[in-house]
Structures are given as structure tokens and as C-alpha cells.
Amino acid sequence: MGARRRVREVRPTDGPLLEVEDLRTYFETRRGLVKAVDGVSFELIAGRTLAIVGESGSGKTVLSRSVMGLLPQRNVTREGRVRFAGLDLVGAPEHELRELWGDQIAMVFQDPVTSLNPVVRIGRQITESLRHHVGMSRSEARAAATALLRSVGIAEPEQRLRWYPHQFSGGMCQRIVIASAIACGPQLLLADEPTTGLDVTVAAQILDLLQRLQHERQMSMILVSHDLGLVAGRSDDIIVMYAGKVVEKAPTATLLSDTRMPYTEALLRSAPRLTDGSHRRLPTIPGAPPDPSDYPAGCRFASRCAYAQPRCAEEEPPLRPGAVPEHTYACWYPVGTPHGAEALELNRAGGAVG
Amino acid sequence: MAGSGVAQLREPSAALIRVEDLVVDFPLPGRRKVHAVSGVSFDVYPGETLGLVGESGCGKSTTGRAVLQLPRPTSGKVIFDQVDLTKLGGEELRQKRTELQVIFQDPISSLYPRRTVSDLVTEPLSIWGIGTRSEREDRARAMLAEVNMDYDAVGWRRPYEFSIGQCQRISIARALMLNPRLVVCDEPVSALDVSVQAQIINLLQDMKRRHGLTLVFISHDLSVVKNVSDRVMVMFLGKVCEVASADRLYTEPAHPYTRALMLASIGASKALVGGGGVKMMPNPETDAEKQTEMPSSITPPSGCRYRTRCPHAEKICAEVEPVTRRVGDDHYVACHFPIGAPLSEDARQLAADGGGAGSAAGRAGG
Numbered sequence: 001m002g003a004r005r006r007v008r009e010v011r012p013t014d015g016p017l018l019e020v021e022d023l024r025t026y027f028e029t030r031r032g033l034v035k036a037v038d039g040v041s042f043e044l045i046a047g048r049t050l051a052i053v054g055e056s057g058s059g060k061t062v063l064s065r066s067v068m069g070l071l072p073q074r075n076v077t078r079e080g081r082v083r084f085a086g087l088d089l090v091g092a093p094e095h096e097l098r099e100l101w102g103d104q105i106a107m108v109f110q111d112p113v114t115s116l117n118p119v120v121r122i123g124r125q126i127t128e129s130l131r132h133h134v135g136m137s138r139s140e141a142r143a144a145a146t147a148l149l150r151s152v153g154i155a156e157p158e159q160r161l162r163w164y165p166h167q168f169s170g171g172m173c174q175r176i177v178i179a180s181a182i183a184c185g186p187q188l189l190l191a192d193e194p195t196t197g198l199d200v201t202v203a204a205q206i207l208d209l210l211q212r213l214q215h216e217r218q219m220s221m222i223l224v225s226h227d228l229g230l231v232a233g234r235s236d237d238i239i240v241m242y243a244g245k246v247v248e249k250a251p252t253a254t255l256l257s258d259t260r261m262p263y264t265e266a267l268l269r270s271a272p273r274l275t276d277g278s279h280r281r282l283p284t285i286p287g288a289p290p291d292p293s294d295y296p297a298g299c300r301f302a303s304r305c306a307y308a309q310p311r312c313a314e315e316e317p318p319l320r321p322g323a324v325p326e327h328t329y330a331c332w333y334p335v336g337t338p339h340g341a342e343a344l345e346l347n348r349a350g351g352a353v354g
Numbered sequence: 355m356a357g358s359g360v361a362q363l364r365e366p367s368a369a370l371i372r373v374e375d376l377v378v379d380f381p382l383p384g385r386r387k388v389h390a391v392s393g394v395s396f397d398v399y400p401g402e403t404l405g406l407v408g409e410s411g412c413g414k415s416t417t418g419r420a421v422l423q424l425p426r427p428t429s430g431k432v433i434f435d436q437v438d439l440t441k442l443g444g445e446e447l448r449q450k451r452t453e454l455q456v457i458f459q460d461p462i463s464s465l466y467p468r469r470t471v472s473d474l475v476t477e478p479l480s481i482w483g484i485g486t487r488s489e490r491e492d493r494a495r496a497m498l499a500e501v502n503m504d505y506d507a508v509g510w511r512r513p514y515e516f517s518i519g520q521c522q523r524i525s526i527a528r529a530l531m532l533n534p535r536l537v538v539c540d541e542p543v544s545a546l547d548v549s550v551q552a553q554i555i556n557l558l559q560d561m562k563r564r565h566g567l568t569l570v571f572i573s574h575d576l577s578v579v580k581n582v583s584d585r586v587m588v589m590f591l592g593k594v595c596e597v598a599s600a601d602r603l604y605t606e607p608a609h610p611y612t613r614a615l616m617l618a619s620i621g622a623s624k625a626l627v628g629g630g631g632v633k634m635m636p637n638p639e640t641d642a643e644k645q646t647e648m649p650s651s652i653t654p655p656s657g658c659r660y661r662t663r664c665p666h667a668e669k670i671c672a673e674v675e676p677v678t679r680r681v682g683d684d685h686y687v688a689c690h691f692p693i694g695a696p697l698s699e700d701a702r703q704l705a706a707d708g709g710g711a712g713s714a715a716g717r718a719g720g
């Protein structure tokens with residue numbers, strides 16, 4: 001995509017491209033401190049895809065924004081370490097971050113409509129970063145933008161560059177946001193629910209495109225999604241979040257075959273399937289996640305967990321290793337272990353679960 | 355006018371909503387226009403759910419919004435409870451709003467950022483002066499609980515303090531506050547994880563049973579649509595491809611585009627659930643969609659709008675637009691060469707005249 005005239009190059013490092021250590025992000029509100037992200041750690045190796053899954057409100061978006069350093073200005077505290085290519089992002093001054101954003105690190109925001117500027121033609125929204133970061137001329141940038149729109153499946157791209165966001169459908173806006181995020185060829189792409197509003201065919205096309213970019217440019221990706229099914233075939237590793245914390249983390253295949261955390265198991269179970277007849281009642285996870293400004297003691301999933309025992313309400317389970325070292329989970333009575341089976345049996349006998 | 359046919363329409367007096375030959379064009383500079391919806395017809399009986407599927411940009415939201423006259427369609431009728439909404443003035447239309455609700459696709463921009471959740475959810479009641487303040491609050495509390503949110507914990511907060519899925523649930527609660535008769539849900543569960551999604555779907559089913567709620571349910575997710583819908587309508591580039599009962603559409607799709615959609619979904623869900631039990635097997639020879647550029651709604655293809663991608667397309671598909679016709683029990687398709695069903699009248703005519711549609715015979719079965 002044209003000659004690269006980068007303002008700065010990322011220093012190659014031997015370690016992981018991204019290291020996140022004990023990241024916390026709290027919002028001060030009238031009703032107390034909302035602990036949206038509460039001590040999250042992970043690493044991402046260059047060229048790999050890490051998926052972050054978890055239910056609505058579990059902190060996935062705040063985590064990604066916090067990694068980027070793109071949080072609201074007021075009433076936020078952010079603690080912990082975020083290192084990108086050896087650079088400390090938490091302490092970095094704003095102007096340094098600005099050079100990274102859109103160029104080395106790009107983000108696809110979850111809400112496509114509000115992340116586009118409603119009064120600026122989409123052509124300009126895409127070409128701006130190409131001209132600023134890559135130093136393309138106006139016509140180079142236009143050609144690149146046209147190619148980008150075509151690659152995300154938008155018909156008659158030359159014409160549509162002159163359109164405003166409201167003239168596109170929801171899914172088209174989403175694809176435009178993706179096109180502008182990948183425009184400058186970032187090293188790291190954080191994609192927050194990049195395909196939620198898209199049908200399978202278009203979603204697959206977009207994910208294929210991202211995967212191709214990964215191979216071509218060694219791009220690393222964080223794929224945020226509420227859909228475990230979607231990320232199953234598209235990620236190397238998966239992190240499961242619950243109430244601001246990581247509750248299970250493993251290579252994708254391991255997570256699916258050796259699920260340990262009851263919450264992960266429940267997530268895997270409630271998806272509607274094409275093979276079921278219509279109007280089947282879908283299994284849900286009973287109850288609601290805890291109030292993020294008032295977490296209970298012990299395991300945060302305890303009030304909804306089919307395996308829960310008295311210990312769960314008292315002691316918070318730490319992350320501990322599973323059968324393979326890359327697998328960690330936080331649970332006292334893990335799925336697929338004698339301990340877990342016993343706990344489940346006990347609850348069943350007591351009539352706690354159906 | 356190039357309609358896509360009305361064969362799928364049923365008894366007018368029994369329908370709660372009946373849309374006839376709906377057209378929505380958006381003008382562009384230079385006397386061009388976007389043909390977003392081009393002659394769509396459907397009806398929904400009281401208590402029924404119509405699922406609306408089709409790929410991104412095919413006109414689902416535009417159709418849903420046109421039902422509510424947002425904006426008013428270019429032409430066509432929208433008959434709600436025997437009244438044509440396209441003929442109503444602003445105030446009369448406003449009166450209907452209590453019975454007709456929409457859950458917009460974009461949850462964030464449909465909620466005023468400065469109001470509290472409590473205001474947003476009770477507002478439909480306060481606008482119409484329904485109940486006392488505490489009654490309204492009780493109802494809001496109950497409704498929010500139905501979407502798995504705690505009124506006491508969230509009522510005082512504002513939309514920007516919520517995740518997208520939480521905003522989506524707030525707008526669902528808001529839309530259901532007035533016990534509407536018809537709700538157009540535009541991707542109501544797309545941002546939700548499976549568990550909350552299941553909860554909302556179950557809630558809609560309950561409301562349907564208890565209050566006879568009628569739904570137009572727009573979604574790109576075929577398994578969700580199958581679960582909630584009685585009937586499903588498949589759209590492609592502003593046109594109707596196929597209408598059928600949910601179970602039938604999924605086992606015997608007749609339109610090549612529907613089939614392509616099903617196969618893609620099965621492929622996608624295989625990664626996780628093994629895809630077991632689905633009878634449909636892809637046939638590499640007859641199922642490969644043509645890899646061409648996306649057809650455009652500014653200059654749509656002549657004849658059948660799917661023809662540039664359709665593996666079964668023949669000459670007639672470029673010349674004569676297929677219209678919907680009945681091919682089975684509650685099953686309608688707009689295609690000259692449907693899968694497992696007889697040729698269209700036009701195609702038959704042409705074949706009889708020796709006009710090249712001869713290879714159609716080997717096409718059935720799938």
C-alpha cells in the first residue's frame with residue numbers, strides 16, 4: 001500500500017509485543033468506585049491473536065481502551081503497566097501516544113456509528129490518517145482508501161468516499177471503521193466486537209482480511225467479542241473475563257476442550273444453534289453479574305455458579321495453572337476435576353441446581 | 355412499477371401489519387439514487403414474529419424504519435391495524451406511537467446521553483401521563499429486571515457509563531414499557547453475549563405469549579432468527595428473495611441466496627458445535643457463489659439482483675425480474691430456477707421457445 005514513510009519505527013524486541021501487568025481501571029461515580037478492570041495481566045506475542053471474551057459489562061471495552069490509553073478524561077484512575085514494543089504506555093505523554101495511535105496501534109471501536117464523525121465525509125476520515133502517519137499524497141491516499149473500502153466489501157467505493165456516515169447501513173459503518181483502523185498498517189490492532197452487526201458471510205470476509213494482514217505484516221491482534229463461537233476459529237489464545245477480572249486464560253483449543261472455570265462452561269452452553277428447532281427455550285446463566293462498585297467477597301461468580309460451595313463466598317480463588325502451563329484459571333472447584341464433580345453433585349443433591 | 359411480488363401476502367383483515375410494495379429511495383447528487391428498498395411486501399399476524407435476514411446493506415433497517423415512517427417511504431402502503439400509516443399526519447402518527455415501537459440498531463445514539471436511566475426508561479409513561487411517579491418507577495424496576503439490570507444500581511447513571519450491551523438492554527426495556535402491540539427490533543441482541551441474549555429472547559417470547567406481542571425481528575444471525583421467528587423473510591439488495599415458515603426455510607431453502615446464507619452459517623458454527631445434525635451438505639459444483647464485486651444499490655443489476663453472484667444464473671435472470679410465487683406450504687420464492695421447486699412461468703416459457711434455459715433440469719435437489 002504505497003511507500004512507507006513512517007514518522008518512527010517500532011524498535012524490534014525479543015519479548016512480547018504487548019505486556020499488560022496488573023492493569024486496573026476505576027471510575028469514580030456518585031455511588032462509589034466502579035472497578036471496571038480489576039487487575040488484569042496478559043502478554044501478546046507479535047503476529048498472534050488474543051481473544052477477550054466475557055459477558056456484557058464484564059470490562060472488555062474498558063480493558064481495551066485502557067490498554068490504548070483512550071479513556072474518558074475525568075474521574076478515571078488507571079494503574080498497572082502496559083508496555084508496547086518496550087515502550088511504557090501508562091506513563092507516556094499524550095503527544096507520544098498520538099503518534100502511536102492509528103499508526104502503530106489502532107483500535108476498532110465497538111460503537112461504529114459514534115466513532116465516525118457524522119459531519120465529515122468518510123473519504124476524508126480514512127485518508128486523514130494515511131496522509132498524517134504514512135505521508136501519502138492526496139491522490140495516493142484516495143486510491144488507498146478506495147482499495148480499503150473495496151476490501152471490506154463496499155460496492156462503488158469511489159463514489160461512496162464522498163458520503164457521510166448516516167448514509168451507510170449499520171454494518172457498513174462498522175466496515176468503514178475497520179477499513180480506517182487498518183489503513184496505516186498497524187503493528188497491533190485492538191478490535192472491539194468488529195463483526196457483531198455483520199452477517200456470517202461479510203463477517204468471515206472481514207476476519208479473513210484481518211488474518212491476511214496478520215500474515216503479511218506480522219500484525220498482532222486483540223479480538224474482543226462476546227461470542228466464544230466466533231473467536232474459537234480465529235484466535236490463538238483466549239482470555240475469559242468476568243466482573244473485571246481474568247477468570248480463565250488458555251490456548252484456544254485447550255480452553256474449548258479442557259474448560260475449567262464454570263463460567264466459561266456456561267458461556268459455551270447458552271448459544272442458540274442452527275440445528276435446534278425454532279422457539280426452543282435457551283439456557284441462560286441464572287442471576288446477574290455483580291455491581292462493579294460493590295463486588296462481593298470471595299469468587300465474583302459464586303451467586304450464579306452451579307458448583308459454588310461455602311468456601312467460594314469467603315475466599316477469592318487465585319489464578320492457578322492447569323494441565324498445560326499456558327492454561328490458568330481461577331476456581332476452587334473446577335469443571336472436569338473430581339473436586340468439581342463432587343461440588344456439583346453436592347449442589348444437585350441439595351436441590352440448588354436443576 | 356418493478357415490484358417483487360405479493361404472493362406471500364395473506365388475508366388483509368387478519369394482519370396487524372401489512373406492507374405492500376414498499377419502496378425507499380435516497381436521492382444522490384446528479385439525479386442518481388440509492389435503491390435501498392425496492393418493492394418489498396410482507397404481513398405479520400397478531401402475535402406472530404417475522405424474522406428479517408439478509409446481508410449487511412440489503413435494506414433491513416430501512417424497511418423496519420419505513421414501517422414506522424422514519425423516514426416516510428418513497429411509495430407503497432404500510433397498513434397497521436387497517437390504517438395506512440403513510441396517509442397519516444404527524445399528530446395522528448404520534449398517537450400510534452404507543453402501539454408501535456422500535457428498538458434501533460445503534461443503542462448508544464438512540465439514548466439521550468444526558469438523561470439518567472430512570473428518566474429514559476420511565477419517559478414513555480410520563481410523556482403519556484400514565485401512572486404516578488412511583489408506579490412508573492415500579493414498572494421501570496420490573497422491566498429492567500427482565501433485561502437483567504438492577505434499577506437501584508443503574509437508575510441514576512447515564513448512558514455513557516454503560517457498556518454497549520447494557521445500553522442495548524436499556525433501550526429494549528424502554529421500548530417495552532408501554533406494552534406496545536408491534537415492536538420492530540433492529541438487531542436487538544447483536545451486542546449481547548449468549549446468556550443475556552438468551553434471556554432477552556426468552557423475554558420477548560414470554561411477552562408474545564402473555565400480551566400477544568407482534569414482532570418484526572431484524573438480525574444477521576440466522577440461528578437467533580430461527581429461534582424467535584414464526585416466519586422468515588430473506589432480503590437481497592432491497593428485494594425479497596424468499597418467505598417461509600421458520601422451520602421450512604431452514605430445512606428446504608429454495609432461493610440460491612438463502613441456501614448460500616445457510617451454508618455459510620453452518621460453516622461458521624461448525625468451529626464450535628460441530629454442526630452436527632444439519633442435513634444440508636454443500637455441493638462444490640452448484641453452491642459456489644461467483645466471486646464478483648458486490649453489486650451496488652445505486653446501479654443494481656437488471657432482472658434478478660442476485661444474478662451477478664448466483665451460481666444458477668442464466669440469461670433470463672438478467673432480463674426478467676423474478677417475482678415471488680408459492681412453491682409449497684407457506685413457502686414463497688422469487689427466483690426463476692429455485693432449488694427443489696419448479697421453474698418460474700417465465701423460465702418455462704423461454705425453455706419452451708428453445709431459449710437456452712435447458713440445463714435447468716439437473717438443478718433440483720440439494
Ligand SMILES: Nc1ncnc2c1ncn2[C@@H]1O[C@H](COP(=O)(O)OP(=O)(O)OP(=O)(O)O)[C@@H](O)[C@H]1O
Nearest residue numbers: 027036056057058059060061062515516517518519
Ligand atoms: N465512564 C464510565 N463510568 C462509570 N462506569 C463505567 C464507565 N464506562 C464503563 N463503565 C462500567 O464498567 C463496566 C465494564 O464496561 P465495558 O464497557 O468494559 O463492558 P464490556 O465487557 O465491553 O460489555 P459489552 O459486551 O456490553 O460491550 C460496566 O459495568 C460499565 O457500566
Ligand SMILES: Nc1ncnc2c1ncn2[C@@H]1O[C@H](COP(=O)(O)OP(=O)(O)OP(=O)(O)O)[C@@H](O)[C@H]1O
Nearest residue numbers: 167168169170171380390410411412413414415416
Ligand atoms: N440516508 C441515506 N442516504 C443514502 N443512502 C442510505 C441512507 N440510509 C441508508 N442508505 C443505504 O441504503 C442501503 C440499505 O441500508 P440499511 O441500513 O437498510 O441496510 P441493513 O440491511 O440494515 O444493513 P446492516 O445489516 O448493515 O445494518 C445501504 O446501501 C445504505 O447505504
Ligand code: SF4
Nearest residue numbers: 299302305312331332
Ligand atoms: S466453583 Fe466457586 S470458585 Fe469456582 S467459579 Fe464457582 S463459585 Fe467461583
Ligand code: SF4
Nearest residue numbers: 658661664671689690
Ligand atoms: S432468478 Fe436466476 S439469478 Fe436470481 S436467484 Fe434465481 S437463478 Fe439465481
Ligand SMILES: [Mg+2]
Nearest residue numbers: 061110517518
Ligand atoms: Mg464492550
Ligand SMILES: [Mg+2]
Nearest residue numbers: 169170415459
Ligand atoms: Mg441495519
